[in-house]
Amino acid sequence: MDGMKELVEYGVIGLLIGLNLWAAAVAIERWLYYRRIDVHAYPSLDACEIALTKRLVVIGTVAANAPYIGLLGTVLGIMLTFHTMGSSGAMAVATIMIGLSLALKATAAGLVVAIPCVVMNNMLRRRVSELLAQYKARHGA
Template sequence: MESLKMAVDYGIIWLLALLSVIALACAIERLYVYQRISIRDFREKRALELELTRKLHVIATIGSNAPYLGLLGTVMGIMLTFHTMGTEGFMDTNKIMVGLALALKATAVGLFVAIPSVTLYNLLLRRTKVLLIQWELAHGREGSQLH
């Protein structure tokens, strides 16, 4: 069961930390692209849209899955606590509280990764929509019209 404790402490929490860095790096890269992009360089709206939405799915995926990874860590931490309680019989409440704190730490880290990731995704998506509308206005088009 010590390996389960290590998996929660180091595996899941470090994975969430890595995903947080990846989401932040993608968001910074996208902001840089949005500042440098010239919508006049694109003749087709679809080509602009492809360039603007590149890597946004990575941020969205991290934001939507981080809480589940945190929940997985929570379940594993609670399983570890119950296993320890079952094998040792009567347990000191301090050991129980430490096990539950470990479990809740994973949930907190999952939310700590998810909330900024989803926020960044929404802000970048809004910026993408603004740039696409600016392209339409600059090119005198209403976007995709059905005939």
């Protein structure tokens, strides 16, 4: 159980930070791509849509799973708190608060990652819809 604190602190929160950086990098790349793309150069609507939606699944997946990863950290933090309380035999307030704050930190990290990812995903998907509408208007599809 001694390693569980480090697992929550560095493993779960570190994973969330890494996923957040990955999703942000994809979002920036996609936004820059959308700014310079000429949708009329694509031979078909399907080819255009494939190019526009490339890698968007990364952002959606991070948005959907970050709260669960944070929840996993919460459960591990609470398990650590109960184990510490049980093994020490005392109901020390400091021990309980440290464990619970660790658990809540994981929950907060999951939400801090998920919420911006949902916003980025929605913004990018909206831009894809606009670009596809431009393609359809030009090609009569």
